[in-house]
Amino acid sequence: MHTVAVLAYEGVIPFHLSIPCIVFGDDLLKLGAPRYRLLICAEKSGLIPTISGFQISVQHDLSALAEADTVIVPAWRDPIDQPSDILLDALRAAHARGARIVGLCLGTFVLARAGLLDGRTASTHWAWADEFERAYPGVRLDRNALYVDDGDILTSAGTAAAIDCCLHLIRRDHGAEIANRIARRLVVAPHRHGGQAQYIESPLPAFGNPDQLSSTLEWALAHLNQPLSLDRLAARAGMSLRSFTRRFKQKTGVTVVQWLLNHRLAEAQRLLETGDCSIEQIAEMAGFGSTVSLRQHFSRAFSISPASYRRQFRKTAA
Secondary structure, X not given: OOEEEEEOOOOEOHXXXXXXXHHHHOOHHHHOOOOOEEEEEOXXXXXXXXXXXXXXXXXXXXXXXXXXXXXXXXXXXXXXOOOOHHHHHHHHHHHHOOOEEEEOOOHHHHHHHOOOOOOXXXXXXXXXXXXXXXXXXXXXXXXXXXXXXOOOEEEEOOHXXXXXXXXXXXXXXXXXXXXXXXXXXXXXXOOOOOOOEOOOOOOOOOOOOOOHHHHHHHHHHHOOOOOOOHHXXXXXXXXXXXXXXXHHHHHHOOOHHHHHHHHHHHHHXXXXXXXXXXXXXXXXXXXXXXXXXXXXXXXXXXXXXXXXHHHHHHHHHO
């Protein structure tokens, strides 16, 4: 059983602590996948005060990190407040023995302080990007990414992005179908690509029917196998091409082309994992038009061919 250790500390924000607990604490057996063993740990076991004025009871100390396959550091209380050497040493030791390390939101600061991000690319909350770059010039900060998957270390931006990052881990471990089912339980988007913009400058302005754009996006997701040009989508939304393009970017944070590509790639992953369709059929069903197009985009996004991905996923699942 895969063990996930989530760090608690004095002044922790309960909601941030609850994100990995909700995602990895779900009864995956009901969804057709093995359960995770979830451990909440702190420097000392016992009652830990939260920032919200109540205490939580933590049963495990940092020795739990020695048996964890994944270690998650939720949003740290304040980047100015340095973590203890005991905690940093425990994180270094867990990483050295091969554990997967995750820093959610300001938890990225803790990983950087431990030296685990030197020479790597990372993400953190956009509001603290300047402070992070000043404090850790040896880390390449991606200011726009929702989350960054660097193999054995993952980092994310703010609260919603932490959910995206945890769901991404579920996708890595158990595939798109299980991750999508958990997302539906949480009533969140089933998949947001890590490279999607984490901060949208202005909210979607009111226009006509407030559901026009959302309805068009839902329709597009149900018809990914069809040619979906800008003109066709704008016409379905009842907008001019210019207005549709502008409002789409305001709502999603990405271009129409990138949004469609992200969802088509996610659909291709799901089909590769769950069905026996040929690569040619999957290319058509996901809207790539040709196997060449599917292979090019899939390989560029995931550094593996669709056929190899299918073999690797089935081997892992077995």
